[in-house]
Amino acid sequence: xxxxxxxxxxxxxxxxxxxxxxxxxxxxxxxxxxxxxxxxxxxxxxxxxxxxxxxxxxxxxxxxxxxxxxxxxxxxxxxxxxxxxxxxxxxxxxxxxxxxxxxxxxxxxxxxxxxxxxxxxxxxxxxxxxxxxxxxxxxxxxxxxxxxxxxxxxxxxxxxxxxxxxxxxxxxxxxxxxxxxxxxxxxxxxxxxxxxxxxxxxxxxxxxxxxxxxxxxxxxxxxxxxxxxxxxxxxxxxxxxxxxxxxxxxxxxxxxxxxxxxxxxxxxxxxxxxxxxxxxxxxxxxxxxxxxxxxxxxxxxxxxxxxxxxxxx
Ligand code: PBG
Numbered sequence: 564x565x566x567x568x569x570x571x572x573x574x575x576x577x578x579x580x581x582x583x584x585x586x587x588x589x590x591x592x593x594x595x596x597x598x599x600x601x602x603x604x605x606x607x608x609x610x611x612x613x614x615x616x617x618x619x620x621x622x623x624x625x626x627x628x629x630x631x632x633x634x635x636x637x638x639x640x641x642x643x644x645x646x647x648x649x650x651x652x653x654x655x656x657x658x659x660x661x662x663x664x665x666x667x668x669x670x671x672x673x674x675x676x677x678x679x680x681x682x683x684x685x686x687x688x689x690x691x692x693x694x695x696x697x698x699x700x701x702x703x704x705x706x707x708x709x710x711x712x713x714x715x716x717x718x719x720x721x722x723x724x725x726x727x728x729x730x731x732x733x734x735x736x737x738x739x740x741x742x743x744x745x746x747x748x749x750x751x752x753x754x755x756x757x758x759x760x761x762x763x764x765x766x767x768x769x770x771x772x773x774x775x776x777x778x779x780x781x782x783x784x785x786x787x788x789x790x791x792x793x794x795x796x797x798x799x800x801x802x803x804x805x806x807x808x809x810x811x812x813x814x815x816x817x818x819x820x821x822x823x824x825x826x827x828x829x830x831x832x833x834x835x836x837x838x839x840x841x842x843x844x845x846x847x848x849x850x851x852x853x854x855x856x857x858x859x860x861x862x863x864x865x866x867x868x869x870x871x872x873x874x875x876x
Pocket of ligand 1: 669670671672673680716717751752753754755767824825
């Protein structure tokens, strides 16, 4: 009876797998703060993409981890056609074609030696407009490398419009923009910093949102839509379900939510100690995010959850 009347149903196609690929490694490198998640080699990333596809997951979101020596103030590895993310995009597209939607994180923090999402002005603050120029170039190299969707995640003002224009200029009108619309300055990104080997000192409070604010997200939403966002995202997911619900009610574009590294780590850590039932907790968090209004969920459990959903009655 419960099954018949359930108001929310999860489907493997709702899930998108975020994945890390590290330059110059021959074995996958485990991420300590995210048990079960690794920095992939080019080869294991290809395999992970195929596994996700076979499990019914609809997309993969790629993050590049460059060699330490290739990081610089401008994050030039992020716009190098032979940079790790671009190489990985080509690898994965060659493997999955159009069967799996291939997405790329469009942000500089993985590539800058200071770890910020943008380039810095002389006074050490992130320079919004100079960063937009870098994002435009990133969008173009990522699209050229085969991204179906780019995800500008740096929270610079005007980033969606600049990325849309840059794509259109090179004839990539059919590459979609997944806007990180409501992205909060969150402690739950902690494990991600290890995942991408980020050297960030300080915080992202000058460009990411204050957890105290809800109305601000609605303003970000209006701007992103006006600038041409095809899909919008709320991030993190779990602590911001009210934001997600409000965004989902307000728009008619697809809405995504990102269940981030710290959300993953909390469940895994508690489960390791035997304090909660891991599998039930995973499904409960995903169902909650879906119920709040996300059509798509980015989750590190995507492949596993998709398999579980397929074998569930
Ligand atoms: C920025 C970016 C971050 C995450 C995704 N894209 C880090 C940040 O904004 O600090 C976090 C994802 C996660 O924590 O799982 N490139």
